[in-house]
Structures are given as C-alpha cells and as structure tokens.
Amino acid sequence: MKQDGWLVHIVDDDEAVRDSLGFLLECNNIEACDYCSADEFLRTAPANIPCLVLDLHMPGTSGLELLKQLRARGLAMPIIVISGRIDPVLGAEVRAAGASAMLSKPFDDQALLALIKQALAMGRIVG
Amino acid sequence: MNSKSDKAGRAASDSASDGSIDSGLRERHGLFTALLETAVDGIIVIDPGGLIQIYNQACERLFGYRADEVLGRNVKLLMPSPYHQEHDGYLAHYHKTHERRIIGIGREVLGQRKDGTTFPMYLSVGEGTLDGQRFFVGIIHDLSAIRQEMAQREGADRLLAQIVQSSDDAIISKTLDGFITSWNPSAERMFGYGAVEAVGKHISLLFPSNRIAEEKEIMARLGLGLSVTHYETVRLHKDGREVLVSLSVAPICDGAGAIIGASKVARDITERKQAEAHALALQDELSHVGRLSAMGQMSAAIAHELNQPLAAISNYVKAAQRLLENDPTEQKLKTAREAMEKASNQTLRAGTIIRYLRDYVEKRDSARSRENLNEVIREAVTLAMMGHKHRNIGLSLTLDPAIPPMVLEKVQIQQVLLNIVRNALEAMAGIDHAELTISSAADAAAATITVRDTGPGFPAEVAGRLFQPFVTTKQDGMGIGLKICQSIIEAHGGIIEARNANPGAIFTVRLPLSLKEADKA
Numbered sequence: 107m108k109q110d111g112w113l114v115h116i117v118d119d120d121e122a123v124r125d126s127l128g129f130l131l132e133c134n135n136i137e138a139c140d141y142c143s144a145d146e147f148l149r150t151a152p153a154n155i156p157c158l159v160l161d162l163h164m165p166g167t168s169g170l171e172l173l174k175q176l177r178a179r180g181l182a183m184p185i186i187v188i189s190g191r192i193d194p195v196l197g198a199e200v201r202a203a204g205a206s207a208m209l210s211k212p213f214d215d216q217a218l219l220a221l222i223k224q225a226l227a228m229g230r231i232v233g
Numbered sequence: 234m235n236s237k238s239d240k241a242g243r244a245a246s247d248s249a250s251d252g253s254i255d256s257g258l259r260e261r262h263g264l265f266t267a268l269l270e271t272a273v274d275g276i277i278v279i280d281p282g283g284l285i286q287i288y289n290q291a292c293e294r295l296f297g298y299r300a301d302e303v304l305g306r307n308v309k310l311l312m313p314s315p316y317h318q319e320h321d322g323y324l325a326h327y328h329k330t331h332e333r334r335i336i337g338i339g340r341e342v343l344g345q346r347k348d349g350t351t352f353p354m355y356l357s358v359g360e361g362t363l364d365g366q367r368f369f370v371g372i373i374h375d376l377s378a379i380r381q382e383m384a385q386r387e388g389a390d391r392l393l394a395q396i397v398q399s400s401d402d403a404i405i406s407k408t409l410d411g412f413i414t415s416w417n418p419s420a421e422r423m424f425g426y427g428a429v430e431a432v433g434k435h436i437s438l439l440f441p442s443n444r445i446a447e448e449k450e451i452m453a454r455l456g457l458g459l460s461v462t463h464y465e466t467v468r469l470h471k472d473g474r475e476v477l478v479s480l481s482v483a484p485i486c487d488g489a490g491a492i493i494g495a496s497k498v499a500r501d502i503t504e505r506k507q508a509e510a511h512a513l514a515l516q517d518e519l520s521h522v523g524r525l526s527a528m529g530q531m532s533a534a535i536a537h538e539l540n541q542p543l544a545a546i547s548n549y550v551k552a553a554q555r556l557l558e559n560d561p562t563e564q565k566l567k568t569a570r571e572a573m574e575k576a577s578n579q580t581l582r583a584g585t586i587i588r589y590l591r592d593y594v595e596k597r598d599s600a601r602s603r604e605n606l607n608e609v610i611r612e613a614v615t616l617a618m619m620g621h622k623h624r625n626i627g628l629s630l631t632l633d634p635a636i637p638p639m640v641l642e643k644v645q646i647q648q649v650l651l652n653i654v655r656n657a658l659e660a661m662a663g664i665d666h667a668e669l670t671i672s673s674a675a676d677a678a679a680a681t682i683t684v685r686d687t688g689p690g691f692p693a694e695v696a697g698r699l700f701q702p703f704v705t706t707k708q709d710g711m712g713i714g715l716k717i718c719q720s721i722i723e724a725h726g727g728i729i730e731a732r733n734a735n736p737g738a739i740f741t742v743r744l745p746l747s748l749k750e751a752d753k754a
Contacts, residue, residue, distance in 0.1 A: 190540030
C-alpha cells in the first residue's frame with residue numbers, strides 16, 4: 107500500500123542501479139521517479155521535490171555540481187548522495203555542499219530506507 | 234721600362250754607357266741589362282767592402298727597397314740580426330783567410346725587407362773580378378711560398394694524424410694483399426695488438442676462421458673502386474674473444490689514382506648490440522609496467538564500475554526478500570523471481586569486469602593463439618569504455634565477419650586497442666558531437682583495424698612524433714603508451730599509424746594474416 111506523497115527522485119546514470127533502486131523502493135511502498143543524468147533532472151524535474159537520491163559520478167553535470175546548484179537556489183530538500191567511489195576529500199566536499207547523507211554503493215537497503223523515511227517524514231513536518 | 238728599372242739596370246758605378254764604346258759592347262750591355270731585369274730571382278752585386286753595386290728589379294720586389302735607396306749602401310741593410318751585425322766580419326774574414334763559407338756554394342738564409350719583416354731565401358754567392366777589381370754576385374731565390382706550402386701540408390698531415398690517433402674507431406690501413414701498414418690507438422684498444430705488433434702482419438690476424446672469405450669479398454669490391462660501409466661482422470681480439478664491429482672499408486689510391494691499398498674503419502658495436510638486447514628486455518618489462526601504471530589509473534574507475542552491479546544486486550535481492558515476506562501472493566512471487574533474474578544478470582556483469590581486469594593485469598608469457606580478431610576488438614572496446622563517462626559518446630562498431638581467425642597475442646593486441654580507444658575517449662571529453670567509429674576489414678594479406686574519433690586531433694608539433702617515447706599531449710602523461718603500442722604491433726609484424734582526420738584523429742593498425750603460432754611475439 108503506497109503512502110501518499112512518499113515519492114523519491116533518483117538521479118543515476120547506471121540503468122541497473124536506477125531500475126533496482128526503484129524496484130526496492132516500490133517494494134517498500136515508496137514511489138520512485140528516475141533520471142539518467144543531472145541534466146535530464148534539471149530539464150524535467152518538478153520544482154518541489156520531497157527527497158532526492160543522487161549519484162555523484164555521471165557524464166555531463168556531475169552529482170556534486172547538481173547538489174551545489176540546488177543548494178545555491180535555496181532548495182532545502184533532503185539529498186542523499188550515493189556513489190561507487192567516495193574518497194575522504196570528495197566526501198568532505200559533498201558534506202560541505204550540503205548533502206543530507208552519503209552512502210557508498212553497494213549500500214545496505216535498511217540504511218537507505220531509514221534515511222529516506224526520515225527525510226520524507228521531516229519534509230512532511232516542515233511542509 | 235720605367236725609370237726605376239733603368240736606374241737599377243744601370244748600376245751604381247757603371248761607366249760603360251757613356252757612348253764611347255763600340256756596338257758589340259753596346260749589344261752586350263743591352264743583353265746584360267735585360268738579363269738582370271728579367272731574372273725572377275734577385276741579383277745583387279757588391280764590392281769587396283760590401284757596398285751594393287747592382288740591385289735588380291726582382292730585388293725591389295723581394296726587399297721592398299727601390300734601387301736608388303740601396304745602391305752604394307752596405308748589403309747588411311738587407312739582412313736581419315745576427316747577419317746584419319756580423320756580415321762585415323764575414324767579409325773581412327774571407328779577405329784575410331780566403332776560407333769560403335758561402336761563396337761558391339749557397340745556403341738558406343733570412344732576408345730582411347724594408348718594413349723589417351724577414352723571409353726565407355736561398356742565397357748563392359759567386360765571386361768575380363772586373364778590371365782587377367773583385368766583386369761578389371748574390372742570387373736570391375725566395376723560399377717563402379714553398380715554405381708556406383710545406384707548413385700547410387705539414388699542418389694538414391699533423392691534423393689528419395691527430396684525427397686518426399684520437400678517433401674512437403679503429404683505423405687501419407693495409408696493402409692490397411692485406412698486410413697492415415698503419416694501426417691507430419683505437420685499433421690497439423679494440424683488438425689488443427699494439428701498433429708495433431700489428432703493422433706488417435696480415436689482416437687475417439683479426440678474422441675468425443669462419444669469416445676468412447669476407448676479406449676476399451671486401452677486396453673484390455675495392456678492386457672495382459667500390460667502398461664497403463657499415464658492414465656488421467665479427468672480428469677477433471688478441472685474447473680470442475669476439476668483437477662485434479661495423480666496418481667501413483675504402484680504397485687508398487696513389488697520386489696517379491691507382492689503388493694501392495685499403496683503409497679500414499672499424500667501430501666496436503658489441504656494447505650497442507648488448508644495449509639493443511637490453512632495450513628489448515626492458516621494453517618487455519616496460520610493457521608490463523605500462524599495464525600496471527595504466528591499471529593504477531584504471532583501478533579506481535573499475536572499482537566504481539564494479540560497485541554499480543553490486544549495488545543493483547543488493548537492491549534486487551533485498552526487494553525480492555521483501556516481496557517474499559508474509560505469505561506472498563502469486564503476483565509478488567512472480568515479481569520476486571524477475572528481481573532474482575535481474576540480480577543474477579548483474580552478477581554476470583560484475584564477473585565480466587573482473588575477468589577483463591585480470592586479463593589486463595597479468596603479465597603472460599609471450600603466447601600466441603588463434604583468435605577471432607573481431608572478438609578481440611569487441612572485448613577491448615568494452616574494457617576501454619568501462620569506467621568512462623561515455624554516455625554522450627556515439628559508438629559505432631563495424632566489424633567485418635569475413636576476417637579469418639588470426640594468430641596473435643590477444644592480451645597485447647587488446648592493450649594496444651585499449652590504449653587507442655581510451656586516448657580517443659579522453660580526446661573527446663566535453664565535445665558536442667563525440668563519435669567513436671571502430672571498424673575492421675581484411676584484404677588478402679592483412680587485417681586492418683581503424684579507430685576514428687571526433688576530438689581535436691593532434692597538435693601539429695607532435696603529429697610526426699606520436700610513436701616516440703615521452704611525447705605526449707597529456708599534462709600528466711608519461712608518453713610511453715603509444716611507444717609500447719608500436720612495439721607490440723611491430724612484434725606482430727604489423728604497422729600502427731596515426732593521422733589527423735579533420736575533425737578528429739584516425740589510428741590504423743594493420744596486422745598480417747600470415748603470422749604463425751611458432752613465431753615469438
């Protein structure tokens with residue numbers, strides 16, 4: 107049973123990751139909407155987003171750049187960064203840019219679901 | 234004749250031209266004057282006191298004094314020190330003792346010009362008597378030109394000798410029948426025999442027994458007036474060890490152009506040959522190092538690549554687990570099975586990545602096998618695209634299915650292709666219409682692989698030197714990648730070429746179809 111407004115936007119260039127993540131969320135009654143690049147997200151995503159799961163390494167605009175752009179526009183929605191390659195320097199940069207949380211691929215589904223639920227619940231209180 | 238000459242011809246105390254003498258005498262006088270003035274050598278007549286009586290035109294040229302400046306003056310004027318001071322003494326001594334030192338003989342002395350400079354001359358002195366009066370005739374032959382030429386020739390000879398002495402190459406001359414006539418210090422170093430030992434011996438001294446015939450061939454060429462250049466062969470050191478040499482032999486001719494011997498220049502290439510062998514071994518090693526170094530750069534990318542399917546697998550499995558909880562419906566079971574199928578596919582994807590990785594890193598013994606070239610290309614391209622932000626790059630693979638199986642070293646050929654494709658991808662980073670076109674084709678003799686990109690091409694300054702080591706357009710590049718590629722392709726008997734295609738660059742690799750498995754890579 108889907109819960110109202112529980113919608114997560116996913117930006118990742120890897121098709122298998124997008125598909126499997128959407129599937130995982132659906133099985134946990136969370137709706138997913140995915141984009142294969144930051145550029146596609148910027149072009150087509152709605153203005154008001156409850157939660158974003160964002161990959162870092164992508165062709166074109168990178169996840170980090172997108173994160174910075176969104177924060178620069180004053181958008182405060184929870185953004186969970188996922189990446190297959192995070193080193194300490196990059197990690198610090200991502201945090202400084204305003205990521206809500208950061209997970210390395212492959213990640214524990216419970217950890218991600220907990221973060222998402224927390225983000226959505228917070229958004230619900232704030233909104 | 235000018236007035237100066239007339240004066241010279243007349244001589245200081247001449248009274249024979251007063252017009253009172255008969256025609257025979259006049260004729261003789263004319264002849265005498267002509268003789269004096271046309272003589273190329275200087276002619277001076279002095280009286281017993283050393284005062285100049287006659288001084289011809291040639292003398293004016295030699296000494297720089299005009300006749301009227303010297304006539305009646307002491308001849309020592311024309312001599313440099315110490316003759317200048319001693320000449321009066323010589324004359325007095327002669328008058329007293331009649332002991333001849335130069336008179337009637339002649340010798341080489343120095344003359345002094347008006348400007349104080351001196352010159353070598355051959356002076357012959359004769360003695361005569363006229364009207365009871367003694368006189369001395371000096372004939373002066375200028376030696377400066379001859380001396381200068383000799384000095385030059387000696388200088389040239391000395392220079393030549395120094396060059397021969399100091400040359401790093403052994404320089405040996407020999408007669409036509411092979412006897413050594415000269416032997417420089419490098420010959421001594423190279424072959425162990427001293428010049429004293431070697432000169433006079435037969436050149437066969439240096440020949441290994443199985444190469445004696447070479448001398449006959451070389452001499453036959455020389456007989457035809459031809460040279461032998463950079464002929465690589467083996468000679469023997471005194472201690473019996475073999476010396477690898479590069480020989481240049483040229484005929485030596487006498488002044489008339491007849492061949493009288495041969496000069497032989499030998500360069501010791503033992504070290505060069507060893508260095509070449511060493512370089513080959515190093516290249517083998519370098520190829521491995523190159524792989525590892527590229528590995529270092531790639532490992533992060535590959536770890537990233539591997540984490541994608543792992544993340545997907547984890548997601549699918551966890552989702553399926555979720556679906557299977559609490560007595561699932563038929564629909565949930567079906568979806569769970571689909572998820573497991575997708576997870577399984579992702580494990581295969583991860584496995585492929587790891588297999589490529591292992592193939593790439595392992596240094597294998599040179600081993601050729603029969604391969605499907607298109608399969609080799611496909612795998613290399615897959616590996617090259619891995620970990621690259623290639624989403625916006627159009628890839629077109631046009632592989633000719635008619636290429637027969639080829640004998641090659643798969644991992645090495647893949648390394649070359651990987652290098653070329655990764656270069657192309659890097660060149661096209663951030664370009665709008667990025668297209669990578671890879672094709673294969675074959676004719677009767679060879680298969681050709683073509684990789685074309687739409688990047689900026691090569692800058693003019695490196696275009697001609699791409700395959701030299703340490704040439705790179707990358708800021709942090711070592712510039713050894715393409716050099717390794719070239720050695721690999723050449724080891725396969727093939728050719729690798731690069732050119733600008735406008736836009737972009739084209740790399741072409743041609744591999745012969747005829748390589749045998751037994752050939753060493």
